[in-house]
Amino acid sequence: MSHKDARIELDTSVGYLLKEAASALRAAMEAVLRPLGMSITHYACLELLAQRPGLSNSDLARGAFVSRQSMNVLLQSLERDGYVTRPEHAPEGRVLPTRLTELGRSRLDVASAAVRGVEDRMRSDLDAAEREQLRLLLGKCVAALS
């Protein structure tokens, strides 16, 4: 060995496996959302709003793991299509609280069912204890990186 072997073993690297799993999940979600005319960020935004109505653009960006600029243009298109509404000017501060419309909620219902199917398939070989274990371990990784 002429140079130090600090190479990362791809096949056994947790980081690589994590990326592989996330990539597979993304592909599977895109496959079921595409027929609905929805992208993943699209869906993530609506899902966040369904669970936490009134989130700001910046909140949604953090929750969907994109920049707030990206979320802003997405929100503009969602608003144009009538899926969400935002007040004309901020009630207080600069924050514009966003809310789902009835149309947005009904579209989300379909998308949410499709995504649930993907998640169920992903976890199909895991029993309840393993799912909990996976959540725990992923949570530790997230905490350690932030």
Add this chain to the structure above:
Amino acid sequence: MSHKDARIELDTSVGYLLKEAASALRAAMEAVLRPLGMSITHYACLELLAQRPGLSNSDLARGAFVSRQSMNVLLQSLERDGYVTRPEHAPEGRVLPTRLTELGRSRLDVASAAVRGVEDRMRSDLDAAEREQLRLLLGKCVAALS
């Protein structure tokens, strides 16, 4: 409840946690690779070539989870910068086997050490058994989705 509650619980969803972890890992890797003038795809390509010399463009694309068109333009820039070499025309078939240059390998050594630091930090709260468990569970998820 006027409409059926098929909503996915974001906080407890394995899929959401997976995306969160992958996003945190990506951010951390970008942070350490940026000072080296390298992107994640950049690094992934070099790392793949170090472990499996002679991979084709399509192989590299699959290994780095991008389209082969994206990998192609990346390889062109890597070739232009002298990090990798490809034969002028295919030895057999259409496949152009790619190899690291000495320059590419030395640049990779630095990047690899930086990335290893990130991975170590990510797994810092996990003991050996937990790391093995995480690999196993992620592997099951990947298998179930493909």
Add this chain to the structure above:
DNA sequence: ACCAGTATGTCAGAATATTGACATGAGTCA
């Protein structure tokens, strides 16, 4: 009151990745 620091919404330009398309080569099967 003031000022520095931080967070937000938004516009514009740049970087990155994807989809579509085409030609070429290999393998299969009748």
Add this chain to the structure above:
DNA sequence: TGACTCATGTCAATATTCTGACATACTGGT
């Protein structure tokens, strides 16, 4: 041999995301 299928490398166009920048608004300390 010929037809068919599949994988590869690559060009072009499109789409998506990010970075940079700016004005505005809140917050905490002096």
